[in-house]
Amino acid sequence: MKSWIAFWNILAKDVRSYYLKPPNISWGLLFPLVWITMFFIRSGLGMDKLPDLLPGLVALSILFGTTSVLSVTVTFEKKGRSFERLLLAPIPLGLLMLAKTSGAILFGTINAFVPILVAMLLTDLPTVNWHILISAIVLLAISSTFLGLFIAVSVKEVFEAQTFSNFFRFPMIFLCGLFFPVASLPIFLRPLPYVLPLTYGADILRGSMTGTNIIPLGLNFLVLAGFCAVLFYISLRNINRKWIT
Amino acid sequence: MTKQVSNKTSDNKKSLIDVVRLTKTFEDITAVNDISFSLNQGDIFGFLGPNGAGKTTTINMLTGLSRPNSGTIKVAGLDCDKNPKAAQHLIGIVPDESNLYPELSGFDNLCFCASLYGIHKKERRKRAEELLQTFGLKEAANRKFGGYSKGMKRKLTIAAGIIHRPPILFLDEPTTGIDVASARQIRQLISDLNSDGTTIFLTTHYIEEAERLCNRIAFIVKGRIARIDTFENLMRQTQEQYVVQFSFQEATDKACENILTAFPDLHCQNSPGGVRVKSYHPIRVGPLVRLLEDNGIEVSEARKIHPTLEDVFVKITGIEVGIMKKEKEKMKMGDNA
Incomplete structure (x- = not known):
């Protein structure tokens, strides 16, 4: 019970201090929105084709919503030593890091619904399987958040966190099959998408919205859950090794 | 110079911290080298030494922020080597630099710190108000911590360290880099806390601070304890000078x-x-x-x-106190630049 009081308050503080701040909203929300709109206008497609672009928009909103803040704030708190305060509190490390990441998971999940709501206003979404979509959004938010955590515990400086985030994010966007089918990639690049969590998340999103997934949904969910577990485990191990020296 | 703490002896008191043959190395540097000591209930234990002597590394190991290479640490009988989290609810920590959240107000910082120890909302608000009053920060309760002066920051950091009423408090250089008046207030607060039953582990490079506050003192130089004794015993050897x-x-x-x-x-x-x-x-x-x-x-x-404790320190360690102070102040100024 006592640990859960700490959990809730860490989450509430992070939401207040970081996730509800205008720069975060603009970076996490506007950036993917503007980017996809640009793609949409450039493609010359009509509104009826909006659902085809929606998986990409949702995936980007989650990816940017989760990673952009978490990796920077954890690095910032570590640098300013306020993170030490959390490490010195009598809370199990796993629960502490879950509390630190829950804000990003929530924000990423909420971010994902913004383009969906906009799309619902502009066109019909009759083929959407909502159960699978919501599950995919949550799982993709968790895996992207844990990727942000992995980045945060791998660097020392805030600027390194930003650079390292982009090192993962931008190649992932182009390699995950959202904009170019994996099959159309040069042969030497084709294995790469399968080591990226976004590939599996984007495939579930596509499957849930248009029924055009390439990998079986069950396998997608399984691999994505595996990414979550591995990223979280490596992050905790890194904290134990690097921050509790 | 009058000692603020009554001349206590450590005899017949319950041991709260037991450190045996503690060693910590960072690559090829031995930061702490085979040190042993114990801290008794009610002590203000001074850990004195120059920069890089191993004071903060020792605190980090005792509080679970760092793992020793060898040796054992027991806090209130709990083995912290095997389980560093075991004793964290028993200790309060005030690091050498204020590490609260600059974007939160003084009041919110204290409430947040209380929540980390599982204190319920009503109780933590009451405790935060009580501490703000005690530390003379009531007027600044709703101001952001980032805007506080150094002395105010230090006081609030100490308040955050005792928000959960820990029986043991670690204070790492509590008065370094702050003005004389604030330092004086902080020393009084430390003394009051001890009078209320808190056992205190204090690292400092201000010999006169240790002289005023501590009943037991260890001199640490280059990771090794050069001498550890009660204040009275340490002073005895200079009486004939x-x-x-x-x-x-x-x-x-x-x-x-x-x-x-x-x-x-x-x-x-x-x-x-x-x-x-x-x-x-x-x-x-x-x-x-x-x-x-x-x-x-x-x-x-x-x-x-x-003769003062400073004379004892110089005699035992061979280190000039003035040089030690200047080094520390220079380092602090460098950090703030």
């Missing part, structure tokens, strides 16, 4: 040279604004004043002084 402090109109570094050439039996060291002369025999001030003035050094004051 005679010390005279000479103050000069103008600063000079030639005085000791002149004195030691003419009086090789004396011991002389530079001190702020003058020199300090020591001997195991009574010192005749007249000849010394004449010697100095013959060498163009105008003496403004010569007075007998009682």
Whole structure:
């Protein structure tokens, strides 16, 4: 019970201090929105084709919503030593890091619904399987958040966190099959998408919205859950090794 | 100098921290080298040493922020080596730099810190208000921590360290880099906390701070404990010394040279604004004043002084306290630049 009081308050503080701040909203929300709109206008497609672009928009909103803040704030708190305060509190490390990441998971999940709501206003979404979509959004938010955590515990400086985030994010966007089918990639690049969590998340999103997934949904969910577990485990191990020296 | 803490002895008191043969290395540097000590209930234990002596590394190991390479730590009987989290609810930590959240107000910072120890909302609000009152920060309760002065930051950091009423409090350089008035207030607060039953582990490079507050003291140099004893026992060995402090109109570094050439039996060291002369025999001030003035050094004051903990520290470690202070202040200024 006592640990859960700490959990809730860490989450509430992070939401207040970081996730509800205008720069975060603009970076996490506007950036993917503007980017996809640009793609949409450039493609010359009509509104009826909006659902085809929606998986990409949702995936980007989650990816940017989760990673952009978490990796920077954890690095910032570590640098300013306020993170030490959390490490010195009598809370199990796993629960502490879950509390630190829950804000990003929530924000990423909420971010994902913004383009969906906009799309619902502009066109019909009759083929959407909502159960699978919501599950995919949550799982993709968790895996992207844990990727942000992995980045945060791998660097020392805030600027390194930003650079390292982009090192993962931008190649992932182009390699995950959202904009170019994996099959159309040069042969030497084709294995790469399968080591990226976004590939599996984007495939579930596509499957849930248009029924055009390439990998079986069950396998997608399984691999994505595996990414979550591995990223979280490596992050905790890194904290134990690097921050509790 | 009056000691703020009554002359306590550590005898017959329950041991709260037991450290046995603790060693910590960072690559090829041994930061803490085979140290052992214990901390008894009610102690203010001073851990004195220059920069890089291993003070903060020791605190980090005792609080679970760092793992020793060898040795054992027991806090209230709990083995912290095997389970560093086990004793964290029993300890409060005030690090050498204020590490609260700059974007939160003083009140919110305290409430947040209380929540980390599982304290319920109503209770943590009450406790935060109580501490803000005690530490004289009530007026600044709703101001952001980032806008506080250094002294205020330090006080709030101490308040955050005791928000959960820990029986043991670790204070790492609590008065370094803050103004004299705030430092004085903080020393009084430390003394009051101890009077209320909190056992305190204090690291400092201010010898006079340890002298005022601590009943047991360890001198740590290059990762090793050079001496550990009660304040009284440490002072006993300097009681037979005679010390005279000479103050000069103008600063000079030639005085000791002149004195030691003419009086090789004396011991002389530079001190702020003058020199300090020591001997195991009574010192005749007249000849010394004449010697100095013959060498163009105008003496403004010569007075007998009682040996201090600083003298003991210098004697045991061979480190000049003035140099130690300057180093620390320079480091702090560098950090703030």
